[in-house]
Amino acid sequence: METNLISIIIPAYNADKYIARCLDALLAQTYGNWEAMVVDNNSADNTAGIIKNYAQKDPRIKYFLQPIKGPAAARNMGLDNAQGEFIMFCDSDDFYEPDMCKEMLAAIQRWNVELVMCDCNQIMTDEANQRRAASFAYHYSKIFGLKKLKDKEREVINVVLWNKIFKKEILDKYKIRFPVGYEFDDRTFIIEYVSIIEHFYSSNKKLYNYIYTSNSIMDRLSSRRTNNRIYDSYYSMEFVCEFMREHGLLEKRRQLLLAHLHRAVGIIIGNAYSDNEIIKSFTLFHKLLNTLKGDYLKSGTELLRLIMCGDFNSAMAMIKTWNAQPKPLRRIFCFSEFASGCKVLGFPFLDYYYNEKGMKANLFGLIRLWRKNFNVGTLCIEQIKMQKSDIKIPNISPAFENNNIAIVLCADDRVINYLCVALQSIIVNSSAKNNYDIVILSSIRDTSYNIRRISTITTPNNVSLRLVNIDEFLNGIDMSSYFSRSELPKLAYTRIFFSTILSKYAKILYLDTDVVTDSDVAELYNIDIRNHAVGAVRDFGVSTGIVENYATNQFSEYAASVLNISDTYNYFNSGVLLMNLDFIRQYDLEKKFVEMASINNRFYMDQNVLNSILRDNVLWLHPKWNFQQYSYAYDGEIYEDFFGTEKNIVHFCAPDVKPLKRFGKVENAVWWKYARQLPFYENIISEIQTRSGDVSSSNQNSSTSAPRLPSLNKFIYRKYIRNITPLNAVLKWIKIVK
Incomplete structure (x- = not known):
């Protein structure tokens, strides 16, 4: 017994050539419990007369007049007056196959789904404009069978109405209707419906006949310049x-x-x-x-x-x-x-x-x-608003409520490639059981280039990546008396103000941009430092005295007299810091940082300041958490004795071991491992090649021949570099390898 009523909605405008064929196909349906809501858009031809004539002969055909032009208003009128449990649509210039209603209803009931879609026949008329093959391909179904909808399958469901059957209770519950006054109203309708449902069935039966005519809705969309609807x-x-x-x-x-x-x-x-x-x-x-x-x-x-x-x-x-x-x-x-x-x-x-x-x-x-x-211009990575005060303080809150692993880096335009590699290494080694809250405190100005590079890094749902420009904050602080070894000294001193800048954080993990993390940093972050101000690794060069012996710079004497550090063995490297910000606030240590920053005047910048004030409140971490690369010490036994063999975080801290400057270090391979995963890796190689070319040409113009660059250790080259094709080409081009 045919107990389930199907409401079929047909918008019609100037369709007297085709509407009879459409209605005859409905009368020929093998399933009879349907109603046709035929909505006339105030046609100027005989469309209304034809519909009324059919309505007089069969009460299942109902005539409605909608003076508001456009199929959206017509379809909404049909939906508002529909009595059926299920909804189908048909264009006035198309027609159903005889089994269309029967098959679509059987499928939605048999498979207990919220949406069913069928395939179609596509028919070109002599009068129709010839359309691209892509138009035909679009209307054919791309998936068949019963589906519990996943993201990709939702995307490929086409946005046409006429090859589908819907449940009216869902349309009414979520108030899904067509936006009036715009084309692509069917796109809106389908996307909203598909976003709600969970199950879907697609039949490979061709039950609908789609006719390409010069007056069809789709053809009018193709020539949309006549009605200026480009932005719809x-x-x-x-x-x-x-x-x-x-x-x-x-x-x-x-x-x-x-x-x-x-x-x-x-x-x-x-x-x-x-x-x-x-x-x-x-x-x-x-x-x-x-x-x-x-x-x-x-x-x-x-x-x-x-x-x-x-x-x-x-x-x-x-x-x-x-x-x-x-x-x-x-x-x-x-x-x-x-x-x-x-x-x-x-x-x-x-x-x-x-x-x-x-x-x-x-x-x-x-x-x-x-x-x-025009009035636009917002960073793609989240901007943080500043609080209103004399000193502009960023208003930064933790990104996650639970398992928030707070990671902070500082960066300007010069280190953008190092920053991106560091970020990539953190994300690749992250765990699904934790949430990673990465905050970049920046003075990045080349937004059209550098921020775009950061935004290309893919982050999973448990990773938040935020860029915070702190120029306004730093400009409000008088740093004229601070010691500087950098072109941009203000950003380098950001670490001594973390307790203010990150006022809503109790604890953070700070990383220099010239590091790569080869393991999950959550393990480091979760180390208990409640009774300490900072967790850190000893600075290899200072702690072992190699810096002093190598440069004869009398650092230990300066540390004792100015920094109040009597034993330089307990001097930490500030490239990786696990910081207890609550401890720093509790003892008002930021004020002491500022006072020491005005006194310190040699060797190191804020690293000296932090060591001087925090010297008695340091939790010494395993050296694997800050494996520091120094070119002049790599082959020494003391180096291996100091660090051991584990390298969870590798820190390229010396200028002459930076991966973008030197390829001859085996440890650089771990940096390039993550660099190769970046979308703009080829651009990095191209930039290196450009710089090398500039050097080469300038040497050729000099009176002496260009000095040959040092050749690579053959083992390192064969094992780590030769298979990196772009890098290998660069090395051959600049004659580091043959």
Whole structure:
């Protein structure tokens, strides 16, 4: 017995050529318990008369007049008046196969799922515009059978309505309707529905006949320039984001949302006639993306991350390198596109530049023609707001409530590659049972380049990565009397202010950027230092006296007279510090740090300060937590006696052992292991090659021949470097190896 009523919703506008075929197919259905909600969009032809004629003959066909133009309003009227337990849709110029209703209802009941989809026949008419093959491929089903939906399967469910059957109770419970006034309303409807459900069945039976006509909805979308709806894919995603936020689905359906956000950007790019239209879409998506959490796009595409950052120049560069099929008018007739590729005497005829503030065009790269400004510009990595006071203090809170492993690094533009390798090593060795709260206190200014590199690092859900610019904080502190060995001394002294900057943290693990962690740092972080101010490893050069003997710099005398350190054996290296910030606050040690910073005037900067004040409150850690690389001591027995063989954290602390400067150290292999995992690894190699080339050419111009660089130890080369093809090529090119 046919007890389950199916409501079939059919929007119709000027469809007198096709609507009879559509309704005849319904009357021929082998399942009879259905109602057809045929909604006329105030057609100017005989569509209304044909529908009313069918309605008089069969009460299952119901006529509705919707004066508001557009299929969204028509479908909503159908949904509001539908009495059925199940909902199906049909376009007025298409038609069902006789078993469509029977098969779709049987499937949704048999498999006890929330959504069923069938395959379709696609038929071209003589009058239809010839469409790309991709249009056909899109409508064919990509998955078949019963599915408990996972992220990837949700993404590949196409967003057409007519090949699916829905449960009306779900549509009503979550108030899923079509946004009126926008095209891509079906995209919004499908994404919202798919984000709610858990089970799905896809049949390989071709039960729907999709007809390509010159007046079909899809063909009108293809020629959307007649109604200026280029940005409607953006507005459709606005509705989706709001729906997911309202129902607490933003995190649960992150991959689904990111996939459709990327497609929505692509739709606009594919239909844009000018760069202006693309840039406007960037401004729209920039605002939308920045309503999400700072780390939301860590698994998103690079294009979305660039748009979220406001780095429109890089986003445009990426688009222009894609091998997509651009519109012929964009490629041939658009003056700006043609002119921007022309050069006169080596200068571009028209040169475009895009950033977070706007876009501008220059003639011959020199003469400003015009500029367009817009109000955007937010970092893709979370920005931390400053508290209002004379000294601007970052308002930073722990990222996780439980098992929060707080890791802090300090960085400026010069160390960006070292920073990224350090981050990669931390993340790769992280454990799923812990949460890793990584805070980068930065003075990074080259946002279009360096922050983009950081944002390419993939982080799992249990890793938070935040970038905090502390220039304003440091500018509020008088450091004129502080000893400096650096071009940017202020950032180097950040560690003595951690108890203020990180006021909501009880304990943190500080790491220099020139380290790699070859194990899970949670083991180090969880060491109990409740009765100590800091956990640290002795500084190899100072503690053993090698620095003093090597440089004859009388450090021990200075340490005793100025720093009040009588035994330099107990002098720690500050590159890896487990810091008890509560202890430092309890005894007001930050004030003492500041006083000593004004007194210290030789050798080391804040490392001297920290050692002087904390000398009696140090928990000495196993040397494996800060295995310090010194070129002049590597082969000595004292080196191995001091550190042993374990190397959980390797610290490239001496200038002449930095991995980007020297390849001849076996320990550098662990750094390159993580560097190779970065998305921009090839760029690092290219930069090294460029620098080496500059040196080579400058030597050639001198009166003496270029000195041959030292050759590598053959064992090290064969075991660790030869298989790194790009690096091997660089080494051969600069003649370190043959």
